[in-house]
Amino acid sequence: MKQAEKLGSPRTPNEGAVRMQLARILASPSFSKSERLSGFLAFVVEQTLRGTGSRLKEAVLARELYNKDSDFDTAIDPVVRVDARRLRDKLREYYSDFADDPVLVAIPKGGYAPTFEWNPGAVGPVAVPVPSLPGTTSAPPPLYLRPRILAAVCAGLLGILGAALLVLRHDRAETASTAVPLTAYAGSEGPPSLSPDGQFVAFAWTGAGKSPASHIYIKEVHGEAVRQLTDGPASERDPSWSPDGSHVAFVRPGEGVFVISPLGGAGRKISGSGTHVGWASDSKSVLIRDLPPGLEKSAGPFGIYQISLDTLERRRITQPSRGIGDWVFSVSPDGQNLAFARYEVPGLGDVFVAPMSGGEPRRLTNWASNGIAVAWTPNGREIVYSVKEPQGGRLWRIAWNGASPGRGTPVAGQTGDAGYPSISRPGPNQPARLAYQVGYLDIGLRLVDLDVISGTVLTSVQPLADSTRLETAAGFSPDGAKVAFASNRGGAREIWVCNRDGSDLSQLTFLGASNILPGGWSPDRRMFLVEAAVNGKADIYVVPAAGGKLKRLTTDPYFHSAPSWSRDGKSIYFSSNRSASPDPEHPSQIWRMPAGGGDAVQITRTGGFFAQQSFDGKFLYCVDRPPGGISSGRTLLRIPVEGGAPVTVLEGVHLWSLTRKGIYFVTSDGGADTVNLYRMEAGKATTIGSLPFPISPIAGGMAVSEDGRWLITQQLNRNDTDLMLIENFN
DSSP, rough: OOEEEEEEETTSHHHHHHHHHHHHHSSSSHHOHHHHHHHHHHHHHHHHHHHHHGOOHEEEEEEHHHOOOOTTTTTTTTHHHHHHHHHHHHHHHHHOTTOOSSSEEEOOOOOOOOOEETTTTSOOOOOOOOOOOOTSSOOOOOOOHHHHHHOHHHHHHHHHHHHHHHHHHHSSSOOOOEEEEEESSSSSSEEEEEEEEESSEEEETTTTTSSOOOEEEETTSSSOEEEEOOOOOOOOOEEEETSSSSSSEEEEEEEEEEOOOOOOOOOOESOOOOOOEOOOOTSSEEEEHHHHOOOOSOOOOBBEEEEEEOOEEEEEOOOOOSSEEEEEEEEEETEEEEEEEEEEEEEEEEEEEETTOOOOOOOOOOOSSSSEEEETTSSSSSEEEEEEEEEEEEEEEEEEOOSSSSSOOOOOOOOOOEEEEEOOOOTTTEEEEEEEEEEEEEEEEEEEEETTEEETEOOOEEEEEESSSSSEEEEEEETTEEEEEEEEEEEEEEEEEEEEOOOSSOOOOOOOOSSEEEEEEEESSEEEEEEETTTTEEEEEEEEETTOOEEEEOOOOSOOOEEEETTSSSSSEEEOOSEEEEEEEOOOEEEEEEEOOOOEEOSSOOOOEEEEETTSSEEEESSSOOSOHHHHHHHHEEEETTOOEEEEEEEEEEEEOOOSSSSEEEESSOOEEEEEEEEEETEEEEEEEOOSSOOSSSSEEEEEETSEEEEEEEEEEEEEEEEEEEEEEE
């Protein structure tokens, strides 16, 4: 197939036929014995099917397929070229044995993107339909393979294509379970909680958008009747079905944690606080995510506590010493172990396991990403978890007692942007059901001219480089002419750059990181800073602003984020949790290192995040802690550039940006988001105007050009969720 031709045209195979052929190839004797070449082929086919085959360059494959560092020199180590040549030879061998296969897959010389075409020598092509998600007309996103775990590539892909493999083997016919819609209502549903027998699902729902408040509903899995279980005056969320099926626990934000019979009635309050809830295996106690005593109004770190239903006595199970802390959790069926998500830095989390009796948690995964949620398999041998990969949310499964952090294998049959798994607990030798939440999220950039105001409203608002995917974390170049932002429009989340009018759009990075954020241009606009999480580790990178090889600047085992340049371009400021004596109330401190990397010097001692140097070079401005926690408002501080006692500039700051005019920041009265300007010389703030749209509550940020003319922020275009179901989950 020529690359310009569209899959599924009369002359070319459709996506389903290509996937069927890939399954045939990977199951063949020659390929099944070569995990390395199978992983190579599966990776390049998947990238091409999702429309990102143009990014398949030698350096990208070396990094993403063979786990090479960003400074890997392809001229010295030709591993990619050698394996590509071996793969071409092996494909020729395959087709000499299976000349009647309907689809031809080839890797043309001089490139790495495969081509697909019908085999003119076959009896005739067989079109394989690809099911669409509810409410869409496109095929579900294909599995994104984590090629660094080559031993798991075949297992994960072949699980999803189980039916195709069995056609090839000719020995038996069997259909693999594929996710089907469980709910598809207007508004947002989820996360789900299946009853132990798998016959019902409890979930939070906004009720077709009639109200912004969500309540708990119960639906029969194989029926359409939906019953509202709770009707509190405010939102209710995060339902959790007890293992004995007698109660449903849920959270009422601002009020606490409650339990209620699934038949209805009055709920019982068991805690006046808590932001997530689950059950012990004996159904006699609940677990909640909460702040430790004395830190109730701080940003963390959150721990996990067990509360007896009889006495309401509280017992601590986990309590991290730093960071945001612990979040979504699940108790093993035998009641001995707890799996949970831990975030040392906002957005950079992994799955951990700890004994229910107490003890040091053990890190199970190595993603350093977000969207972590967990559920145990009924036999207690594995943990199914969700994670935000570069291409979106996916479900994985991993043995709970692994010797070292890993990732496991993708869950077979899933579709969509998957998260928040829930698994039923059937009787012995009975198949389980797996439910999960699938999201449809679209966030777009908005460029605002701060000089155009009608009354009190900023009226000059234009979309910038909009797509149907996620555009976040935008910032201006020093002259305000260019904008950099993070986007997953090309598949993986990467850094993109365009002119202020949206023209000359180009992709700057090709890291394939689980999380990535722009750090901005150097004062001379020649270099660009990047924060990226690769292989479970968040580090600071620098790359030529015109594109090229990235250089990693931080190498110690801690997390590093929010980098920025000094005004002379000789130093880089960043936030880190590398303190040897972590302070739970101040998980992040400001550090400074040379622009080329090297030893760093600690600047703050009482907390600091996202430092910006004043234009005269004398001070640093930063907030006291990372975003997240109970309160979004933080304290904006001014600190001497060499360190010293901080001075409070503003309280309750959420979004802010330092310019030559002063500090722009956003306030909200529950309705409109208002832009304000704090002028240092006057020591007070004035209102600029209100935005005609709310800033996105998800991944919302704000930046203002140095001259104070332009503001860029994010608007939520779409945020819907539905529930999906996989039958016969093993």
